[in-house]
Amino acid sequence: MKFAKxxxxxTILAACTFGSASAxxxxxGFSQIGSESGWRAAETTLTKQQAEERxxxxxxxxxxxxxxxxxxxxxxxxxxxxxxxxxxxxxATGWDEVLQEAKDxxxxxxxxxxxxxxxxxLYMTAVTSDLVHEGNVAGKWLADTVAGKPCNIVExxxxxxxxxxxxxxxxxxxxxxxxxxxxxxxxxxxxxxRTKGKEVMESFLKAEDGGKNICxxxxxxxxxxxxxxxxxKEAGLKPGTDILVVSIDAVPDIFQAMAAGEANATVELTPxxxxxxxxxxxxxxxxxxxxxxxxxxESKLYTQADDPMKIYEAKKGLGY
Amino acid sequence: MTAILRGYxxxxxxxxxxxxxxxxxxxxxxxxxxxxxxQNGRLYGSLIDILxxxxxxxxxxxxxxxVIATKGIDLSVGAVAASSITSGHSxxxxxxxxxxxxxxCGLWNGVLVAILDIQPIIxxxxxxxxxxxxxxxxxxxxxxxxxxxxxxxxxxxxxAWLPLPVIIWxxxxxxxxxxxxxxxxxxxxxxxxVNRQASTLSGVLTPVLLIAAYMLSGLCAAIxxxxxxxxxxxxxANNAGLWLELDxxxxxxxxxxxxxxxxxSIAASVLGAxxxxxxxxxxxxxxxxxxxxxxxxxxxxxxxxVLQSPPVRNAFTFVALLRAGRKPTEGQAR
Numbered sequence: 100m101k102f103a104k105x106x107x108x109x110t111i112l113a114a115c116t117f118g119s120a121s122a123x124x125x126x127x128g129f130s131q132i133g134s135e136s137g138w139r140a141a142e143t144t145l146t147k148q149q150a151e152e153r154x155x156x157x158x159x160x161x162x163x164x165x166x167x168x169x170x171x172x173x174x175x176x177x178x179x180x181x182x183x184x185x186x187x188x189x190x191a192t193g194w195d196e197v198l199q200e201a202k203d204x205x206x207x208x209x210x211x212x213x214x215x216x217x218x219x220x221l222y223m224t225a226v227t228s229d230l231v232h233e234g235n236v237a238g239k240w241l242a243d244t245v246a247g248k249p250c251n252i253v254e255x256x257x258x259x260x261x262x263x264x265x266x267x268x269x270x271x272x273x274x275x276x277x278x279x280x281x282x283x284x285x286x287x288x289x290x291x292x293r294t295k296g297k298e299v300m301e302s303f304l305k306a307e308d309g310g311k312n313i314c315x316x317x318x319x320x321x322x323x324x325x326x327x328x329x330x331x332k333e334a335g336l337k338p339g340t341d342i343l344v345v346s347i348d349a350v351p352d353i354f355q356a357m358a359a360g361e362a363n364a365t366v367e368l369t370p371x372x373x374x375x376x377x378x379x380x381x382x383x384x385x386x387x388x389x390x391x392x393x394x395x396x397e398s399k400l401y402t403q404a405d406d407p408m409k410i411y412e413a414k415k416g417l418g419y
Numbered sequence: 420m421t422a423i424l425r426g427y428x429x430x431x432x433x434x435x436x437x438x439x440x441x442x443x444x445x446x447x448x449x450x451x452x453x454x455x456x457x458q459n460g461r462l463y464g465s466l467i468d469i470l471x472x473x474x475x476x477x478x479x480x481x482x483x484x485x486v487i488a489t490k491g492i493d494l495s496v497g498a499v500a501a502s503s504i505t506s507g508h509s510x511x512x513x514x515x516x517x518x519x520x521x522x523x524c525g526l527w528n529g530v531l532v533a534i535l536d537i538q539p540i541i542x543x544x545x546x547x548x549x550x551x552x553x554x555x556x557x558x559x560x561x562x563x564x565x566x567x568x569x570x571x572x573x574x575x576x577x578x579a580w581l582p583l584p585v586i587i588w589x590x591x592x593x594x595x596x597x598x599x600x601x602x603x604x605x606x607x608x609x610x611x612x613v614n615r616q617a618s619t620l621s622g623v624l625t626p627v628l629l630i631a632a633y634m635l636s637g638l639c640a641a642i643x644x645x646x647x648x649x650x651x652x653x654x655x656a657n658n659a660g661l662w663l664e665l666d667x668x669x670x671x672x673x674x675x676x677x678x679x680x681x682x683x684s685i686a687a688s689v690l691g692a693x694x695x696x697x698x699x700x701x702x703x704x705x706x707x708x709x710x711x712x713x714x715x716x717x718x719x720x721x722x723x724x725v726l727q728s729p730p731v732r733n734a735f736t737f738v739a740l741l742r743a744g745r746k747p748t749e750g751q752a753r
Contacts, residue, residue: 136657137561259709288709292658293562293651298472302703305465306449322562326651333575335458352564352653419561 125384126156128176129185129373133164137350138370139187140418142212146185146373153377166190170197177204183380185373186222187211198222207383211372224379224390226372230266231273233398236366237345238274240400241315244343244363247280250314253303254286255296255327257319264288267319267347284312289323296323300330310336315343321353321365328361339363339403349401350419354411357403367399370417427686433732434674434690437723441694445701452704461577465700467585473696474584475500475643475660477689479667480674481592482639484688485599485632487671490612490680491532491539493636496667498550499524500644500660510569518641524550525637529630543633547664554656564653574649584646588689591642595635596685605683608632612680670695673723694723 127150134140143159150157158181160172166189176184177200184201186208188194198221201208210225241252254271257264268286275281285303289296296318304310310331316338318324324346331338338344338361346353349367356362379390401410428435445465446452455464479496486493499521524546531542565571576583599605610618611625619625640660648654672678673694674687698719702712725731 134555134559140559140561256709259712285706286708287703288712290658293653293655294647294658297651298468298699299703301468301472302465302700305451305468306704306706322655325653329575329651333459334463352562355564418559 126181127183128158128181130160130162130169130172132187132189133162137419141370144418145371149373149377164189173197177201184208185211185376188213188215191216209376219392224392224394226376226394228368228396228398230263231270233347233366234267234270235274236398236400237347238271240364241345242278249280251282251284251312252315252317253313254283255289255299255318255323256286257291259288264319271317291320293322293326296326297330300327304334310334313342318346321346321348321350325352328356351411351414354407357407364402369396430684431687433727434687438694441697449704462580469696469700470585471582473693474588474646476666476670477588477692478639478643479663480670480688480692481595481685482636483667483671484676484683484685486636487676488608488612488680488683489629489632494543494664495546495550496640497660497663498547499637499640501551501554501656510567517645521637521641522634525634529633533626533629558654558656562653562655570649571652574646592689609681666695
């Protein structure tokens with residue numbers, strides 16, 4: 100173990116002194132959670148693409164949704180003496196020991212899209228989106244679009260108690276405060292799935308006078324919105340016109356709906372978390388610039404005016 | 420004939436009462452509950468939603484009833500539903516492949532249980548875990564969206580003013596019930612559930628019947644999978660059928676079939692599934708915050724199960740017999 104550590108530090112030293120300018124001989128380990136969703140598959144694809152573009156040798160480990168696999172992967176990265184580790188942690192707790200081992204081996208660790216409950220000197224930086232901000236962007240778009248007219252909103256929440264559901268709800272409500280014309284009349288969980296999104300929307304439509312009472316739908320993710328759009332259509336209403344649809348994530352299928360005029364806006368949760376991470380790493384390798392402890396990715400708003408079909412084509416191949 | 424009907428009514432009485440009470444409670448919190456209208460050439464209303472949304476659990480419960488009657492259990496149905504969803508072929512081909520996958524999964528479970536004598540809960544746990552994994556491998560974790568009008572029709576089309584999924588489970592349920600009840604099959608299945616060894620010794624082809632029961636369950640799961648995929652126009656390997664095996668088992672239990680095997684009733688299990696879906700839809704319509712969903716569901720289910728428990732049932736019979744002026748000892752003896 101000592102030998103491995105010494106070897107690892109030596110490799111890092113070598114990388115710092117001899118290969119400072121080019122990234123060609125950078126070896127980066129990436130411990131991915133698994134393939135729990137289309138978004139995560141896209142994140143994996145983009146991370147591999149980004150690494151290839153920069154000539155980084157990416158060692159990829161799929162943890163199959165298990166923390167012990169991730170810890171094993173991290174230990175093996177440390178033993179191999181990689182230059183840096185990207186970690187998308189499956190849970191928040193239980194990382195202190197292995198992160199300390201990486202620190203002892205002087206291997207910088209960058210967290211992707213989720214954070215951990217550990218002292219922040221154990222990792223170099225965390226690249227994540229701001230979930231509250233995402234909800235806020237969606238809420239602002241809606242407030243601007245209805246422009247003072249009274250509007251009853253129904254909300255499809257994510258899985259009850261999950262942090263995206265809590266934060267995206269919070270951000271949206273923050274954006275609505277001060278707009279007395281906007282009111283959330285119904286809010287239920289759709290578990291982030293299409294099936295539940297459709298089922299819950301069906302009940303919303305029945306409960307609110309066949310949907311005549313509803314002016315907008317806010318869904319915590321696109322999949323629920325796609326399900327809800329089908330429910331709205333089956334109830335004989337026009338999604339996107341009779342009921343405005345705004346959601347978060349920007350997965351390809353919602354762009355198809357936007358192109359068809361059935362969805363109005365989506366806020367992107369970019370799967371390109373690795374890009375900013377590699378940038379920070381390059382700067383650190385070059386002259387030791389320490390990045391801030393949190394790099395926030397952009398929460399970009401897409402509407403029907405953004406040529407949704409083109410974005411759909413671009414996103415389609417990413418494995419969503 | 421009337422005697423048979425009366426027998427049915429008596430058997431289904433607790434479930435029918437539970438369903439009526441739940442529907443009544445929902446209509447109290449949501450007054451427009453019973454309203455039905457014709458829209459786009461089909462009936463439209465909350466009651467139809469319950470029948471339609473309940474389709475996957477009803478189908479799973481039909482297969483699960485037969486398996487449980489053999490003293491088995493099938494934990495893999497949710498995953499089988501997920502793994503049977505294939506796309507990219509013609510409609511007929513897709514359906515054949517899907518149903519074939521379901522039957523194959525059932526055959527696997529059946530062989531493990533009947534031939535290798537592995538306990539059902541363990542044997543089917545294998546596919547519960549692996550089935551979803553296989554499905555995710557096929558879809559690479561992404562939701563496959565399709566636009567085949569025929570397949571979509573299966574999920575959201577309608578026939579005779581009813582959504583097609585409702586027709587599918589009605590026809591399938593009646594078919595299975597007729598097959599097991601109009602032949603000796605049902606009795607043989609019950610015999611295996613009560614005492615497998617004794618049935619084998621008296622000449623019942625136990626392994627064949629067991630495998631057939633699991634294959635039926637796999638077939639039901641496959642049909643449920645088709646409906647779930649057709650409904651959202653996409654195959655979602657991560658979430659389709661997730662935890663549905665537990666709802667299906669619950670439906671069978673609410674239907675009064677014992678987990679220890681033996682006597683079973685498919686109609687009661689179907690009612691059980693509809694009860695579960697009525698609770699789900701009722702909660703959604705009531706407008707309670709989502710944090711209460713599971714608590715409300717659990718409370719209602721505990722209430723139903725307590726009503727069905729032998730001591731409470733005996734107490735009811737006791738009171739009823741007292742009222743009828745008979746001697747209580749007769750009631751207890753039954």
